[in-house]
Amino acid sequence: MAIPQHTIDQILDRTDIVDLIGQRVKLKKTGRTYSGCCPFHQEKSPSFHVYRDKQYYHCFGCQANGNAIRFLMDIDNRNFIDVMKELSSQAGIELPKDNQDNKKLSYKRETVKPQVKPQAQTQEDKNTASKTQEQNTEATPSFEIDPFEAFSQYPDPEHFDPTQFDQTGFVQAPQDxxxxxxxxxxxxxxxxxxxxxxxxxxxxxxxxxxxxxxxxxxxxxxxxxxxxxxxxxxxxxxxxxxxxxxxxxxxxxxxxxxxxxxxxxxxxxxxxxxxxxxxxxxxxxxxxxxxxxxxxxxxxxxxxxxxxxxxxxxxxxxx
Ligand SMILES: [Zn+2]
The missing domain is CATH 3.90.980.10 (DNA primase, catalytic core, N-terminal domain)
Structure with a gap:
């Protein structure tokens, strides 16, 4: 099933990401954002922020980020269509039915990644890499982010534009x-x-x-x-x-x-x-x-x- 981008945008417009994530994560209003403990990594001090105006979430601890679709896909390990069915029924928007004629005319487009020149690893990459390693060895209970260190490292969540930072969390419809x-x-x-x-x-x-x-x-x-x-x-x-x-x-x-x-x-x-x-x-x-x-x-x-x-x-x- 191909869902046109305008339908996806419409569904996202009618979905409140704070309400949606609030059902899974205890969120507290902190100025412009809502914050809570990240559901994607273990932490004791909240570095997970939800931006209602941008309809986007961002975790300053593990860099998990995205819109409502990405959140449901990642938290429940579900596929795009499955998530869209749920969101569309909640939003009261009908998804296009599979049209036999259109189906015959469509084919799967392949994703071709642009070739990126290898770059020198930035300090941030190294930090992320070492964090990932630590997370993978789950036997490291001592791992947690020191909140003081965290705040000196992370941008002020109040004045942070999550959508500028990373676009990869936006889920686009796989276009046929x-x-x-x-x-x-x-x-x-x-x-x-x-x-x-x-x-x-x-x-x-x-x-x-x-x-x-x-x-x-x-x-x-x-x-x-x-x-x-x-x-x-x-x-x-x-x-x-x-x-x-x-x-x-x-x-x-x-x-x-x-x-x-x-x-x-x-x-x-x-x-x-x-x-x-x-x-x-x-x-x-x-x-x-x-x-x-x-x-x-x-x-x-x-x-x-x-x-x-x-x-x-x-x-x-x-x-
Ligand atoms: Zn996180």
Whole structure:
């Protein structure tokens, strides 16, 4: 089930994080924040703060932080959907029902972590690391945070903006991909490649196509690289496979269906891109034409095929 971000925001707006956490943790109002002993680590003096205005919690002892969703997920070890079901019924907001049609068009997007250069460990990291180690060896009953030391180390919770400090505690909906969106992005990608290939540009020029015509038909170019789509859309591998634009070799290696070809996007009656035709750059290369295969959005033997053929006839003198 994909829950749109605006529904999540609406549910969070109607959820009071102080009430929610107050059911599990004894909270005391301390100025701008509510504080209590952290449920995520052992402590005797409260370093766990809940910010009603930000709808966020932050522990200065173990750095646990997040919104209402994160809190329920972490404290009960529950998954996102499960927590959203509870919060939505409390907030009186209905979650979207699974729509069979939408389901067919969606695929799981992968999370691709940005590559972070290794950095020198900061003092804070080292502190956290050593604390974690101590926590892991639960046989260290002497471990506790000295409140005086704690206050000299931690920022004043009153004037601390927890959301500035760490965004990782915000739980975003795991967004599913949509095949139409992916096809549109791929069409744009192929269009952007055309200026990089002299040969492909010459091909169109020799066919007498003007820049306007090329733009009107959204013609493009698929590069030679065997994995250009994988590199351009690393989160969308599942979608690319559903569209048949990625093939898997016998040795299990993924490669692009269309390589070093001029690209003709195939559009449906609504103008949405549903597939691609690729033509080799010279007649020696066989096959001369490759079309992307049938998919959830592209059925060559149905209405769309006729539409595509009609267009292809008109475009015949180009090919
Ligand atoms: Zn804590």
């Amino acid at each position: 991909g949509n095949l139409y969106d992916l096809l549109e992005n791929i069409a744009q990608f192929y269009e952007r490649q055309l200026p990089h290939s002299k040969v492909a540009q010459n091909y169109f020029r020799h066919r007498g196509l003007s820049t306007e015509t090329i733009q009107y038909w959204r013609l493009g170019y698929a590069p030679e690289d065997w994995q250009h789509l994988e590199k351009a859309f690393p989160q969308d591998i599942e979608g690319l496979k559903l569209l048949g634009l990625i093939r898997t070799s016998d040795s299990g290696r993924d490669f692009d269906l269309l390589r070093d070809r001029v690209i003709f996007p195939i559009r449906d009656s609504k103008g949405r891109v549903v597939g691609f035709g690729g033509r080799a750059l010279n007649d020696e290369i066989k096959p001369k034409y490759i079309n992307s295969p049938d998919s959830e959005v592209f059925h060559k033997n149905q209405l769309l095929y006729g539409l595509y053929e009609g267009r292809k006839d008109r475009a015949q003198n180009w090919l």
